[in-house]
Amino acid sequence: MSFEDYDELDDIELESDSWEELERVEKTAFIAAIIRQGETEAETKDTLNELQRLADTAGIDVLGSYTQKKNCPDRSTFFGKGFLTDIAQKMLQAQAELLIINEELSPMQGRNIEKTFGIKVIDRTEVILGIFHDHAKTKEAKLQVGLAELQYQLPRLKRLWGHFDKERGGARSVGGAASRGMGEKQIEIDKRLIRTNISKINHAIARITAQKETQRKQRDKTRKICLVGYTNAGKSTLFNRLTQAGVLVEDKLFATLDSTSRQLKLSTGSPVVLSDTVGFISKLPHHLVASFKATLMEVQDADLLLHMVDVADDRFEYYIQEVNSVLAQIKAIDIPQILVFNKIDNINDQLLSLLVRRFPEAAFISALGDRNIDTLLAKVEARILGNQTLNLLLPYTKSALISKLHEIAQIKAEEYLEDGIHIEIEISKDDAYIVRDFVV
């Protein structure tokens, strides 16, 4: 995102290069969490695993994972001093660039750790902000994420991790040149600048929200499919499988589509755009909720949602409800959905057949194991295109139409008889008009 995108915000006093699209240089990190009294090690491991996946999504390579048992976080450094000394040593050996902490740090804790132990530290919130930053596509989403970033920066006056590569190039952060050792006066200027930007963004968001109802986006004919579901359900795995499976076409035409939207061609030849979305995250810090929802705005325009579920997670029904309640809040609950139970390779056959009986409409797949992807695609085609099966009788003079049908429809049966060619086809409702005169 560049601030030039905010065309109503031309007067914003930012250096646009500090907001250029991040180069996705792989970063390396350690992750760490506190196990509090009353928490089991397994619970902490669960949320650490989620942090690892979030880091992964944000383009950070996790090299090590550590926990410390502690009744409550240290006020000034979060972890104990001995633990941090040890971690700093290990990070040096492993050449890890960042320490990611599985909670939100106070501005003081962050600064103290960096100063005392000489390591770069970021918290869970910052990782999530990075992901939202990358997934924000609409103007509103970009503004909401920009707002959350500024609000996070205000008490900290630090560069967000994604921007710190630019540091070497001399680019400045959103807040100006603020960093450790900066004079009081400069810090006040930076804070004032951030506050001004926050209020400008708030105004712009209010304006866009008002506009949106009146100018409904002109819909192009290409159908849109969005992958939704909890983080770790396998959305990105399926997205990659579908877009690499050879069904991806004419990438060049869609150069404007970013890495999380791709054009696919269904077997009937109909083009669709498939979009991966940011996953739903448990324990989302409440001040990120608005920007989270904004990054899901494009879901509102979808013609079909693939609601992905990790079938091997015993809490999957709770997750389905959670996802649906967020979809309701962004007014996307009435969009047709296909429930896609993923990771069937991780459950036993009894459970699988039980679930198949309970959810007869759902698809049961393994995105990683490449199982039942065809069945899923067939369901997608049937739902999105409203396919219908037709029996036709075509005169022999219509051979051109037959070759056309081979392109745009699925031929289920074809028989050349005395009275003409008998064909059974599956065709989208949109295309059915071309054979209207030959239906028997």
Ligand SMILES: Nc1nc2c(ncn2[C@@H]2O[C@H](COP(=O)(O)OP(=O)(O)O)[C@@H](O)[C@H]2O)c(=O)[nH]1
């Ligand atoms: N066993 C198994 N693992 C899977 C399957 N699909 C995805 N995964 C794994 O689940 C994790 C999360 O997948 P990802 O696609 O990033 O989930 P997302 O957060 O929904 O985008 C990764 O480690 C995947 O390798 C599957 O069908 N079977």
Ligand SMILES: [Mg+2]
């Ligand atoms: Mg993903």
